[in-house]
Amino acid sequence: MKVREGILGLLLLFIIGFGLNFIWESYHSIFFFTCCSEMAAPEHLKLMSYVSMIDGLMILLSYGLVSLKSGFFWIKERKINNYLAFSSIALIIAVWIEYKGVYLLKEWSYNEWMPVIFGFGLSPLIQLIITGWLSIILTRKLIYGK
Numbered sequence: 001m002k003v004r005e006g007i008l009g010l011l012l013l014f015i016i017g018f019g020l021n022f023i024w025e026s027y028h029s030i031f032f033f034t035c036c037s038e039m040a041a042p043e044h045l046k047l048m049s050y051v052s053m054i055d056g057l058m059i060l061l062s063y064g065l066v067s068l069k070s071g072f073f074w075i076k077e078r079k080i081n082n083y084l085a086f087s088s089i090a091l092i093i094a095v096w097i098e099y100k101g102v103y104l105l106k107e108w109s110y111n112e113w114m115p116v117i118f119g120f121g122l123s124p125l126i127q128l129i130i131t132g133w134l135s136i137i138l139t140r141k142l143i144y145g146k
Contacts, residue, residue: 017135021055028123032114059132062089090128
């Protein structure tokens with residue numbers, strides 16, 4: 001039962017994370033980035049699907065890293081330390097992705113509407129934390145009913 005529960009949990013966590021990030025990415029890409037406001041719909045859909053898949057995988061990675069300390073099924077518990085550890089990992093990942101994408105590879109840039117903190121866009125910095133928490137909470141509710 002534990003193996004099935006674990007696989008189902010990871011699958012749900014990824015699917016919910018993908019969906020939430022698809023919504024987030026779709027909106028903030030149009031309003032806060034220079035690349036997407038004039039992009040054709042099929043191209044935009046393909047890009048949003050790709051980046052949302054990466055975001056879903058980053059949520060799984062963050063969850064997995066917290067699992068190293070708190071055990072694989074920490075999702076059952078509502079311990080703030082697990083959520084703080086998850087948030088810290090997600091923030092570090094977001095900073096690295098933004099630094100690499102904006103400053104090293106120059107793959108994207110922010111427009112004038114993006115709130116910026118220390119040269120990083122606020123929306124992408126908080127995205128994985130918020131969508132990650134929501135994904136964990138929704139996954140816990142779906143699997144354990146709590």
